[in-house]
Every structure is written in structure tokens, then in C-alpha cells.
Amino acid sequence: MKKVHLINHTHWDREWYFSTMDSLVLSDEVFLDVLQELKNHPEAKFVLDGQISIVKEFLSIRPEWKGDIQELVNRGQLFLGPWYTQSDAQLVGGISILRNLMVGIYEAQKISSVLYVGYLPDTFGFNSQMPTIYNHCGIDSAIFWRGIDYTKIKSPYFQWKGLGSSKVYAVNLIDGYGSIPQLFTDDDFLKNKIFAQEQKLRAKTDLEEILIPIGNDQNTISHDFTKKLKEINKKSESEYISSTLDDFINYLREQKDSLEIYEGEFRTPTTGRVHKTIGSVRMDLKLLNEKTEEKIVRRIEPLMVLAQQIGVSVSKELLIAAWEKVMEGQAHDGMAGCVTDSVAQDIRHRYKQANEICDGIENRIKNQIAKRLGLSEDEVLLFNVTGKELKQSQIIRIFSKYDSISIPEASQIEVLECIKHPARKNIMVEGKNRNYFVDEPAYYEYEVELKTEMPKFGYRVIHIQEGDSVRIKKSDIQKIQNDKYIIEVIDGKLHLQVGNKTIKDWLIFEDCGNDGDTYDFSPLRNDSPLYFSDVEVAKVCIGSMRQIMDVEMKMTLPEKLENRIKGSNLNVIKIQIRIVLREGDSDPEIQVQLNNTVESHRLRLGIKTDICTDHSIASTAFGFIKRPVLKEVPKNWESRYSEIPVDLEVMEENVSLTDNRNICTVYSKGVKEYQIVEDRIYLTLLATTGELGKADLLYRPGRASGDTTKKGHIPLSVPEAQLLGVYEYDFKVSYSESNFDAEQIIHASDTFHQQDIYYQLQHFNEFICRLDSKLLVNYPKDLKNKCDLLDLEGLDVFSIVPSLYDSDSFLIQIKNLTKQKKDVNLSRLKSTYKVSVVDANENVKELTNSIGPYELLTIKLTNR
Structure with missing residues (x-):
């Protein structure tokens, strides 16, 4: 007999157009209602949104319920984790996504058992390596809504393959997690909602069993579930059952041989909006996130391991506390930026707190080492x-x-x-x-x-x-150079020479009006972009290890959106550019500082590559993805897509253009949105707006995103999203006569991100x-x-982190971002440490000396 698995759940945004504190107050009512219903109906089941942070916060105000929660989880009625928060899956680093699961599972285990299902029902699209991240955390399933394209996959139930060998059983919620907010039994509801949804799903799959979620944003549990199911089953040809996500995934495992296999990312706006242009909204939060991620991963985690090895004690709970502050801002709405100004202030404050924890940890470790060395001030x-x-x-x-x-x-x-x-x-x-x-x-x-x-x-x-200090010297010549590059100002323009090729008008800035909101950039109708590349001032300093050119450009722009067409009420934006050439054949580093004084606009940096190609290669979480360059937007796109399928794409750290003879790679710290236009790589520095939700955009026709068009919800103003003030950006650009080489790019990126x-x-x-x-x-x-403690030459280590479970152990985590299997030589580690291969949750796996293409490997080292 055909079955319909009904999943009773809530989707709990920690913050959005309401704050985390609002959610905490609401949880005191909703979660109590859920828990009481589960206690009164031992057969009832409920998914508490797959994130443990909201449970921790609830227990901070209702600690007396911890025992009941543990009992309900142990009885298979309540499901917690595996995430700490429901992470964005594109705009944060792959390591952050991995840490979110590591910390989420660790914290959930403190309460009870964990739901090992990759449940992210509302995240705005997914990188192609989510299966790899899931597998490395002991998870073989993914349940999601946004980004799927049913011209590339037929069924909502399939196997999703990462760039390597990792696979997960995937469930697409075709109309979202909230298509049926509550369960009723009247005939109209059954006909127009539940049975209609069943038929829609059955038209897409030949499987006997399907899944339908029952719940919505901040919803409580559907009461008397068993009683309602009996009423429904009297009128249905299928058997409706109260089920769990695990039960349905078990069913898919049994159907493995009949499931299609999909490989790739999910960024297509067909079944739901993915907000492809949200990568540049509230850039202040995105830049803060990148700097804090880098600080934790490249400084604090390895410093804590170093401290551990020489007897400096720092609680791992401090590290977890810092990550939790960061992860609270990495939830999909917060990281994307579609939040109110008060919520954005909360997020900024949590990044401040995370940085203070990190700075304090680092200060303590270095201070104690210095004292134990007996160092003087010299x-x-x-x-x-x-x-x-x-x-x-x-x-x-x-x-x-x-x-x-x-x-x-x-x-x-x-x-x-x-x-x-x-x-x-x-x-x-x-x-x-x-x-x-x-x-x-x-x-x-x-x-x-x-x-x-x-x-x-x-x-x-x-x-x-x-002694006699050698000091960097000023120069009157408007040119800097090293063994590979010459950069100079000629006729008021920046030119770059590499080898025998000169790239004229190397850097330009493009600005246009933004008629969008905090979900999506959208051009102003009848507006045209403005371009600026004239150098106002250029100053040069020459040293033995670096040469520096400081350039100033000015842009004269309309102050507000309504001034765009007429070009009235003009303001000047000053842009300071520092270009650094280190000695040897090092690539140019570009630091951009701008003081934004105008509203509702998008500002991009355009870097000329002299390479015209039909695709880009961008770094993604633990891998690289090849994407086509869009020549033109499909005609009548509104009939198929819920927003324009423009090729504004997301990178993690770098993007490359190559014609198989030459390659140009741009490395970035924090700026993740790019677009290829002819032979230029455009990087979005900011897209500002004053509205949280706005209807009838050129790039997104119809209703406003979010709840602002629902009955009783008013339009919300977010003046702080205009991002007035000073912002700084860091890039590096590489040119060479070669093809794409993943290992070279990885090593160059690591050097660019080196922490002193x-x-x-x-x-x-x-x-x-x-x-x-x-x-x-x-x-x-x-x-x-x-x-000198640890020689890791030859290993592509992406993190060195203290064990969450053993005080005398630490982890080295290795990546392989190439298409070839790679050997992993652990012999030199075995002489000092007990060596185990584990997953990210430190469960022991079979010892191996290799790592597959686009896969991850975690090694646990324990002091002998």
C-alpha cells in the first residue's frame, strides 16, 4: 500500500524581522506547548528544526525541562540537532559549515542523542560539497527546499553526490517546509491541501512512499496527530502515518538502486527563491564574518593546540563559545542580511564578543609563553x-x-x-x-x-x-615593479604589464542604482551603470621587500535613488587603493578603502583579465566548481523562474578565468559575489538599500520576499543597510601562462591568508x-x-584544532581539492603521537594512507 510520511515540525528562525530575544520569549510558550503535547501523547513525534542552539536557549530559562527533553528524545518522540544553527551554505566558509555540525552534535550529545540528518529546510541554496561535509560528520542524508532545478533531476528523492565520492540520500521539499502549516481533517483541507500535495509529489516519483512536512515558521505542534490521521485514513487511498525523518531516509536507503544521482550545487530559483544577488547585502556583516572565521581557524585553534602541547591550559569551552557567537550570525537570514537593523546590531555585537574571546585566548597563551621564557621588552x-x-x-x-x-x-x-x-x-x-x-x-x-x-x-x-634601520623610501616615479609585474599610471589610468602583455585600464569601478531590498539587488528601471577609472593621486614607496603604490580615485554619484535618472544631488565617494608588489614574482595585492556617502546603489570593482571564455572556475567549500558565463538572460524567464537567473555567482576564496593557455585568478578576503562580463571579473563591494522587503522588482517580479506582504505585516525600513561609512577590502590578482592548477591556487590562497x-x-x-x-x-x-612541534609539509591541512572530546588530543584536518587520489604520509606523526583516522565527530574509522578526490580526512593525534 502507498504511504505518506507526515513530519510534525517547526521551523524556528532565531532572528529575522524579530530578534533572538523575541524568539526566546516565544519559545517559552511554543516549546512548552510542544513538550506537553508529546508527554500527553507518547505516540506523537516532533522535529525541533535541526538546530540545538534554540534548545540551549530554552533550557537557559526552563532548566527544569531538561530531564523531560532527554526522556522524549530517548523515546524517539523529539529530535534534536545536528546543527548548532541552521547555517547558510554558500556565504560562510566550508570550515564554518563543518564546525557548525561538529559543535551542534557535541552540544546535542550533552542533552541526549542526535538526529543524524542533514536538515536545512530554508537555506538559500547549497554549495556542491554539502554531501562531502555531511559524510565527514557521519550523515548520509540531506533534506532541503531551495535551489533545485527539475529539468536536471526528475524526482524529489535522489542521491546527491559531492565533487568526490561522497553521497547523501536527498529529499527536496518541493513547496517548502511550510506548505502545510497545520494538520486539519475537514474535506476542503483534505482536497485542496493534503491530498493535492500528495498528488503533486506522486506525479514526480514512482516511489510508493512520500514525505510531507506539517509545520511552518515559529509554529507549534499539530495537536491530536494520531486522531487526525485516523480521520484522514478513512478518506484516503494511501496510508498516512506519523513518521520521522530517519524513518523516511531508511526507506530511501532501501530504494537506493532506483534513485537518480545528481552532482552539483543548488542555486536555481525555480521551486523557491534562492536570492542569487544576496551575496552583497549588508557587506559589513559578511566582512566581519570572514575576518572572524579567519581569526579562529588560522590563529586561535592552532594556538590552542600549541598551548596544549607545552602545558598551557585554556578551556575548549571558550573556543566553543566563540564559535557559537559566530554561528548565531551565520544562520541563513542573518548571514544573508535580510534582517532588521536591530537584528543586524545584535549580530555585529556577537561578532564583537567572539573577537574579544579570541583576542583574550590569544593574549593569555602568548603572555604565558613569554613569561615562561623570561622575555624582556627587547x-x-x-x-x-x-x-x-x-x-x-x-x-x-x-x-x-x-x-x-x-x-x-x-x-x-x-x-x-x-x-x-x-x-x-x-x-x-x-x-x-x-x-x-x-x-x-x-x-x-x-x-x-x-x-x-x-x-x-x-x-x-x-x-x-x-641599529641602523633600513626604511622604505618614497619615490616620485608613478610605477612599481618586481620580477614579474610592472604597474604604473599612464595618462591617468592604471596599467599592468605581465611578461610581454600590457593590460590597459586594469582596474575600474562600476556603479548603478539598486532598486532592490535586503533579499535581492535589482537595477533601477531606465538607469545605466557609471564607470570610473581615472587616477586622481598616485604615491609610491620603494623598499627591498615590497613596493607600494597608493592611488586615489573619486566617483561623483547621485545621493539617493530618486536622483539617479536626473543625475541630481551629487555626492563624492573617495576610493583609496593600495597596490603592493612583494619582491620576486609575487602577485599584486590590492587593498581598497571607500567612504560610502550615497544610498541605494551597487558598487563593483572590475579587474581586467584579457581572457575571454565561456566559463569561470570558482572555489567552493572544499572544492572548485566550473560555471558557465551567461551570454544573455533566457527570454520569458518569468514563466519559469521566481527571480532572474542572472549569473551573479558565489565563490569561497577565489575565482579564475582560463582559456587553457592563460589564467587569471582573483583571490578575495570576504567579498564572495562575482560576475564575468567579457574579459573582466566584477566583484561586488556593496549593494545598499533601505528596505527589508519590496514588491515588483525588475529582477524579482511579484510579491516582496519575507512576510511583508502578508496580512498585518507592514513594510519595514532598514536605513542601516545603506551602509554609509568606511569599508575596506583585500584582494590579490595572479596572471600566468598556464592552465588551471588547483594545487597552485590552494597554496597561493593559503599564502594570501597567512596570519602574522x-x-x-x-x-x-x-x-x-x-x-x-x-x-x-x-x-x-x-x-x-x-x-618546533609538528612537521606537516606535503599535507594539505586546512585546520589544526583541539579535540572536543579528549583533553590530551587534537585533530589535523586534511583536504584534497584535486581530481586525483593523494597519498597521506602519517609515518612521521606516529613516532610522537598515537594516530587515529576519525570523522569530524571523532568516531574512529579505518586507518588509511590516502585521501580521495575532493574528500576530507581528519587525523586524531593523542600524546603517547
Whole structure:
């Protein structure tokens, strides 16, 4: 007999046009109702939205319910996890998505068992490597709504394959998680809702059993479910059952051989809006997210492992607390930016808190190591937490009483900046027996670039001495160069020369009106883009390790959207561009700073590549994806799509154009939205708006997104989404005569994202590291001046992180972003550590010495 699996659930946005605190208050009513209904009906079942954060928050106000929740989970009535929050699956890094599951499963296990189903019912599209991430966390299923294209797959039930061998059983909620908010039994409801939905699904699949969710945003449980099912089954030819996500996935496992296989991402706006242009909304939040992700993954996690190995104790719960603050902002609505201004303020504040936790952890670790080394203020700690040789020079900021310095351990050193801080009188000193006052002498603050031999995964000490500083010098020539590139200003334009090729008008800025909202950019009707590339000012500094060109451009733009067509009420936006060429054949680094003074516009940087091709290759979570360049939007697209299928795409860290003879790759920190137009790569710096939901857009006809067109919901103004103020961006551009090489791009990206980690135990300015003046514990001087702990050369390690489950263990996580199987040599690790291959949840797997194409490998190292 045919079956219909009904899943009683709620979708719980932590914040949206309401705040997390609003949700917390609402949960006190809704969750209590859910729990009481489950207790009164032992046969009832309920999915609490697949994220554990909302349960933790509920238990913070109702701790007495923890035992009941545990019992309901153990009885198979209530389902928790596996996510910490319902993550965005494109605009955050792949490591963040992985950590979200790792932390979510860890926190859910503190309460009870975990729902091992990849449940993300409302996320705005998915990267192509979600199956790989799921598999690495012990999950073999995915349940989702948005982004599917039924011209590429016939059934809503199929196998979704990652770029490698990983697969999951996939369930598409064809009309979303909220197509049937509550279950009723009257004839009209059965005919127009439940039976109609069944027939729609059966028209797409030959399977005997199908799944229909019952629930919606912030909905409570459908009561008397069993009684209602009996009424429905009296009138149905199919058997309707109260089911679980696990039960339906088990059914799909039995149908494995009959399921289609799909490979790729989900970004097509057919069954629901995916908001393809949301990648540049509220760029302040997106830039904050990227910087915080980078800080945790590239600094804090490996520093905590280093600390653990030399006996510095830092609670892993501090690390989890930092991640949780970040993950709360990475939920799909928050990370996308379609939230109110008050919610955006909350998100910014949580990033502030996460950064304060991270800075405090780093400060504690470095301070304790410095004290255990017995360092003076003329000594500086340098760290390398990659486990590999550092590929480029480091830039450090140090303090000294000397007006000119040298560092004997450096093979090269150059002062980039020197600031003299004047003497101060009557400065209080808190002495042992009494407070007294002294005159504080003048001192100097240096920004120094240096090269020195560094240990692999360890630290070393360097010394500041009085000496003849080599300082970077100003030049009157408007040109910088290294062994590979020449960049110069000619006739007021930036030109780049690489080899025998000159790329004229290398960088331009494009601006147009934005008639959209915080869900989607949309052009203003009858508006045309404006282009700017004239250099107003160019200043050059020449050093032995780098050459710097500082360029200023100006854009004169209409102040508001209504001024666009007439070109009235003009404002000037100043754009400062710093271009850096390091010595050798290093690629140009571009730092852009702009002061946004106009509203409702989209501003993009266009980088000329001199390559015309029909596809781009973009980095995605743990892989690369090839996408076609759209020559023109399909005619009559409104009949098939819910928004324009424009090729505004998302990258994780870089995007490349190649014609198989030449390649240009742009590397980015935080800017993820790009578009290829002819031979230029356009990167969206910001798309500003003042409206949360807006109807009848050129790019998105019909209703406004969100709830603003529902009865009783008014339009919402979000003036802070106009992003007035100063914003900074970082890019690197590479040109070469070669084809696409994934390994070269990975290594270049890692170098671009290198973190310079150092510490000086000094008393000139104790607010450089905020906790220095309060870290007063004295430690025995028991460490050596150089520490070399872990050699990871030859391994594509993407993170070194403390174990969440064992205090004497840590994880190294390895990626293979190529099409070939790769050997993994663990022999040199086995001499020092007990080595286990595990999944991301630290469940032991079969020991292996290889990693498949586009797959992940986690190695657990335990001290012997």
C-alpha cells in the first residue's frame, strides 16, 4: 500500500524581522506547548528544526525541562540537532559549515542523542560539497527546499553526490517546509491541501512512499496527530502515518538502486527563491564574518593546540563559545542580511564578543609563553602555527626605546612605519608597598617587515637592538615593479604589464542604482551603470621587500535613488587603493578603502583579465566548481523562474578565468559575489538599500520576499543597510601562462591568508593586548627559546584544532581539492603521537594512507 510520511515540525528562525530575544520569549510558550503535547501523547513525534542552539536557549530559562527533553528524545518522540544553527551554505566558509555540525552534535550529545540528518529546510541554496561535509560528520542524508532545478533531476528523492565520492540520500521539499502549516481533517483541507500535495509529489516519483512536512515558521505542534490521521485514513487511498525523518531516509536507503544521482550545487530559483544577488547585502556583516572565521581557524585553534602541547591550559569551552557567537550570525537570514537593523546590531555585537574571546585566548597563551621564557621588552615572540615553512615575509608591530633598530635574527628587515610617542609626566606606578609617580620617557612604535627562519608549528624568539634601520623610501616615479609585474599610471589610468602583455585600464569601478531590498539587488528601471577609472593621486614607496603604490580615485554619484535618472544631488565617494608588489614574482595585492556617502546603489570593482571564455572556475567549500558565463538572460524567464537567473555567482576564496593557455585568478578576503562580463571579473563591494522587503522588482517580479506582504505585516525600513561609512577590502590578482592548477591556487590562497602572529611582553603600551595589564600570574621559566612541534609539509591541512572530546588530543584536518587520489604520509606523526583516522565527530574509522578526490580526512593525534 502507498504511504505518506507526515513530519510534525517547526521551523524556528532565531532572528529575522524579530530578534533572538523575541524568539526566546516565544519559545517559552511554543516549546512548552510542544513538550506537553508529546508527554500527553507518547505516540506523537516532533522535529525541533535541526538546530540545538534554540534548545540551549530554552533550557537557559526552563532548566527544569531538561530531564523531560532527554526522556522524549530517548523515546524517539523529539529530535534534536545536528546543527548548532541552521547555517547558510554558500556565504560562510566550508570550515564554518563543518564546525557548525561538529559543535551542534557535541552540544546535542550533552542533552541526549542526535538526529543524524542533514536538515536545512530554508537555506538559500547549497554549495556542491554539502554531501562531502555531511559524510565527514557521519550523515548520509540531506533534506532541503531551495535551489533545485527539475529539468536536471526528475524526482524529489535522489542521491546527491559531492565533487568526490561522497553521497547523501536527498529529499527536496518541493513547496517548502511550510506548505502545510497545520494538520486539519475537514474535506476542503483534505482536497485542496493534503491530498493535492500528495498528488503533486506522486506525479514526480514512482516511489510508493512520500514525505510531507506539517509545520511552518515559529509554529507549534499539530495537536491530536494520531486522531487526525485516523480521520484522514478513512478518506484516503494511501496510508498516512506519523513518521520521522530517519524513518523516511531508511526507506530511501532501501530504494537506493532506483534513485537518480545528481552532482552539483543548488542555486536555481525555480521551486523557491534562492536570492542569487544576496551575496552583497549588508557587506559589513559578511566582512566581519570572514575576518572572524579567519581569526579562529588560522590563529586561535592552532594556538590552542600549541598551548596544549607545552602545558598551557585554556578551556575548549571558550573556543566553543566563540564559535557559537559566530554561528548565531551565520544562520541563513542573518548571514544573508535580510534582517532588521536591530537584528543586524545584535549580530555585529556577537561578532564583537567572539573577537574579544579570541583576542583574550590569544593574549593569555602568548603572555604565558613569554613569561615562561623570561622575555624582556627587547625580545619578540614569532609564531608559525601552520606546520609548514612560511612562504613570505612577516609584518610585525613592535615597541622600543630606540630611535633606530635592528633585529640580528632577520635575514632581511625594513621599517615600514615609525611613530614617536612623546614622554609623559607624573605617571602612577602601583608599587609593592606604596604607589608613586614617575616621568615616562618617549618611545617608538615600529611596523617592521622581516624575513627569518621559522620552526614548523612552533615559535622562536628574536631580539630588538639599537641599529641602523633600513626604511622604505618614497619615490616620485608613478610605477612599481618586481620580477614579474610592472604597474604604473599612464595618462591617468592604471596599467599592468605581465611578461610581454600590457593590460590597459586594469582596474575600474562600476556603479548603478539598486532598486532592490535586503533579499535581492535589482537595477533601477531606465538607469545605466557609471564607470570610473581615472587616477586622481598616485604615491609610491620603494623598499627591498615590497613596493607600494597608493592611488586615489573619486566617483561623483547621485545621493539617493530618486536622483539617479536626473543625475541630481551629487555626492563624492573617495576610493583609496593600495597596490603592493612583494619582491620576486609575487602577485599584486590590492587593498581598497571607500567612504560610502550615497544610498541605494551597487558598487563593483572590475579587474581586467584579457581572457575571454565561456566559463569561470570558482572555489567552493572544499572544492572548485566550473560555471558557465551567461551570454544573455533566457527570454520569458518569468514563466519559469521566481527571480532572474542572472549569473551573479558565489565563490569561497577565489575565482579564475582560463582559456587553457592563460589564467587569471582573483583571490578575495570576504567579498564572495562575482560576475564575468567579457574579459573582466566584477566583484561586488556593496549593494545598499533601505528596505527589508519590496514588491515588483525588475529582477524579482511579484510579491516582496519575507512576510511583508502578508496580512498585518507592514513594510519595514532598514536605513542601516545603506551602509554609509568606511569599508575596506583585500584582494590579490595572479596572471600566468598556464592552465588551471588547483594545487597552485590552494597554496597561493593559503599564502594570501597567512596570519602574522607575534607577541612582545612590553610595558610601553599595555592596551595593544587588552589583558596584558591584568595577566599577573607568574610562571616558572621552563621553556626553550625555540619550539618546533609538528612537521606537516606535503599535507594539505586546512585546520589544526583541539579535540572536543579528549583533553590530551587534537585533530589535523586534511583536504584534497584535486581530481586525483593523494597519498597521506602519517609515518612521521606516529613516532610522537598515537594516530587515529576519525570523522569530524571523532568516531574512529579505518586507518588509511590516502585521501580521495575532493574528500576530507581528519587525523586524531593523542600524546603517547
